[in-house]
Amino acid sequence: MSDIRHALLRRDPLSAAKEVLYHLDISLGSALQNAPGATPGLDKNTVDLVEEFIFQVPKDRSVQRKRMSCVQELQLLEIMCSYFQEQSKDAIRQVIFSALFGLQGNKADESRMAMLGKLVSMAVAVCRVSILECAATWLQRSHSAWCVRLARVLVDDYCTLVPCSISNLQNICSASPRFCCQLITAVTALYDLSSDELTPPPALLEMVVGWITEDPRLLLLTFINMPLTSSLPIGCLEVTPLMGLLRWCVKAPLAHQRGRKQSLTNGHVETEKVPGCEELYSKLHLSVLQVFLMLQVHLTEQNLLGRLGVLQAESVATLVEELGRSVDELNPLHAANQIQLALDRLAQALQVAMATGALLCTREDLRTLCSRLPHNNLLQLVMSGPVVQPPPHSAPFQPSLYPYIHPARPSPLSPHATHQAALSSPHAAHPALSPLPTHPALSPHCPLPPHTAHSPLTPHAFHPAAMAFPYRPIR
């Protein structure tokens, strides 16, 4: 191996990098062929070669090597781009991609990230689907801190540096929806609206809302295609962007209020981002609720309803806490409407998430969780739950016919059939998205649901104790 290294050292940096890429392709390709199915491990030497010659991390202080010029680096990126485009085997692409960019926990990771950011940005610009698909997988497996960094690169490149280039990013949604789904998760992790800097730029918001309203199922793509056996690495991104988007929607009214307050104290009014964004957040919020409804269809189909929470109760608790803090920071007199809007959205999301099985949580838990929040009629109603009473009107309740609650065995006449078909159809054609779903490793609630009151068959009666709970909304 050191022979190879010595040979490479004599070459110019670009051709050496190419040589390493070639070496990787040969060795990993044959390893994959010999043991199909198994992910071939990388030997230490190969990792070293990649780090030294591709990511330009000096291994040997004694040897002062010439670094690649910017042009050479660009050429290398181009070579990588074409390599991934031309490599027809998906498995090999994935293995090479993770060999190159899989984080090793060493000092080379910084270089890796830098190169990855440039490569993905380039892939977006020239629409290299194979790289985007590999990047989507990378975003699923890497720690969220790294994911956020990649997201930041893309946002900087496409939203901040060259704002008019955002259409490039916008268009990849149809080319690689899986990548977009992960990217949304990453940007929601990046922008948590805790400060102005961490408020999503309007262009980004508009793009994300555009993607989602076009096809809300996008948000469930990673979740639905999650392979049976995969266990999520610790610290990775959430499996759906739902929690992040919910945070956006709930906190946005207050963030805007805060933004307005600050700009007023600065003496000039910042008008550019406010008006359109309110509408966008409203649309986004509706989409999130609709995705919960779709999720229910999926969970019921997979017989996971009530057994697998998609929104983690801990995350919800964090959001509630953040919201409480934001409210405290604002003068309730001046921001009463914004606070109520935020609470309305929170209440709606909690209610729909609970009803659809996305959030596994009792009303009792909810009351504890939200006790610190200011009064809101809807939240009060959601916390106390619906009034359980003898069947109203003359209409008999027919749970089995109610589609969103009981979406059912598809019969040719049922509209759910089309629903479900449509849910997977736009992506089903994609070779990378072989659907082998069920998510046993995903949930802490699995396999035994602790919330027996949440029988999926009686979703309208969430809590048997609801009757006993004395509080009702004040109107």
Place this chain on the structure above:
Amino acid sequence: MSAQGDCDFLVKRARELVTEDPWAAKAWLITARTLYPTDFSIQYEMYIIERNAERTSSAGRLLYDIFINFPDQPVVWREITVITAALRNDSQDKHALFLKGVFETLPGQVQCQMLLKATEQCFNTLEKAEMLLLLLKRFPESVVQHGVSLGESLLEAENVEDLDTPVNCFRKLFVCDVLPLIINNMEMRLPASLLHKYMHKAAEFYIGYVTRGPGADTQIQLTGLKSPGMGRGQRYVIDGLSEKSSVVTEPWERLLEIVGVVGARCEWQGEKGSRYVCELLQRVKELCRYLPGLEGETLSRCCSQIVTCSTLVLFRSAHHYISTVQPSLFQGHNALGVTPWVLLEDLSSVFNDVEMDRSSGKHAHKKRKLADGREKPMSSDDEDALGKGRGRHILVNKVEMPGWAETLEHFRTARESWDLLHSHDALESEFNKICMAWKTESWLWFRIFLTDMIIYQGHYRKALSSLVQLSALQPQQNQNSLSATSNLETHRALIQQASCHYALGEHRLIIVKLLYKMLIPCTSKDVLPFCLQLMLACFKLRAFSDSGRDDLALGHVIVLLQHDWPQGEALFLKAVDRICEQGSFQYENFFNYWAWMAYFTYIDMLEEFAYLRTTEGGRVQLELLPNQGMLIKHHTVTRGITKGVKEDFRLAMERQVSRCGENLLNVLHRFCINEKIILIQSLP
């Protein structure tokens, strides 16, 4: 707090938001629905938002939900009524199209249920039927269950409403829409009797439709101009239907199709589903030959096949015949510029010598079709040579009657079918049953055909009674508003009556009829010549009778001979000979000579009379001036008493000569009208 209170609160919030922030409104409702999945107001509000925004697929999805979950909500019913109404009419406005689109998004089973339920909500039979039809057309499998009951309910509605015409909205729907679905559905097993009943209902409708009068029928309202003779532009609407759905295209073809299908389903003998009428008739004719050997079930099945087919052919051919002969009877024909025709005795021999007439003995019954009585160049159509002995011909002017061969063919086919229907007792009674049911007795057009047929067959007595029936069928008219059509009908009947009387030798009755006709303003210049010929034919025999002299008849003949001069020259000379033989010629007392002379416009004739008075002419005493006194009185005023009769004759002659250019027909018409009493009296 009640659940209802919660729901009201949630819906109210959504309503407040819907205009400024529709997404928020929907978010509220989605939340509300997860809280109260069984509440109607929430889901209805969701639907209303989508419907008002005209989002087809989501509105359809929500409509599905509320239809399934809240089938008893009146609001849902109102909505479904609106949607199904949009489906029924062919409006192209945006909202109607949207509603149709919403309906289309629903699963078939739900569409089916929705239509059925909507049908249950309809109290109006017609609407109900239209609704069910939507269902049957969309879901052919539902025909088995609902087809016959829908048909029966339409037929029943027709009975209950006691409509006086088969061309009504219920029958239209039944025949044109429901029946084809029923008979073409191979999964239906219907008894032959029912199929026959339905087929007869269809036939009655289609025949009624094609032969509907121009606006005379109360069920068919003219929406166009009210002036008579409005031609092509006229539009009609079957009461209860839209103008568009009142139109029936190619009625005879539709009827033949139905007969074809029913025939095939009833396993008619030799039925190959032919669309050709002649084949249809040919087939049943052959079938007729086996009739005497059949009995029981087979006989009755055979009978109904023969009767159905022959009846159809009969009415179809008769209709085609009448629509050429009397086009103004039917709606949809352009009556303007089309001449009506009338079937009459051939009078081409009228100018022949009396001797020849006598020698020929019985009349060679020749029929001539005349365009309002005008003489036609001959063309014969020897078509019934194998008939009942006497060869009959119908003579027409090929030039003036385009499509004459076709018309005669229709006449022939119709007669053939009639004969077939009366060739066997079983057939006749079956046919009579149909006639009774359809009230064919009251069909004016068919009576006209029957009359023509009887005249053609030479049954003049029967023809006369048929003509009486015919006049009873004509719409009662007051003198002030003689419609063109009915006037024409009266004329036709009178002339045909006269023609029949002639054939029967009842000359006096001819004159009575003809004079009655002449009293009516003689609109048709074509009819008059025939009348004149007919009169000539009557007086001719009398004038030249061997048994004795009849100067009066001779005088009439001489006047009438002017018509078509010089065709009657030979007869005129014969008359002159006769006067010379007699040595005198006396016209009736109170009939004055000058007046008589005034009916001459041919100078040849006048000269001839002038000559007769001279010595060379044989000094024939023309006692044409019996009422001398009156005449003198008359002339006193102008000329004085001293002038002699001879002088008067000369002056009269001169005056008459100066009038020779006058229109002959006008003169002869005046003759008939002025001298009607004497004309009638001069025949015993």
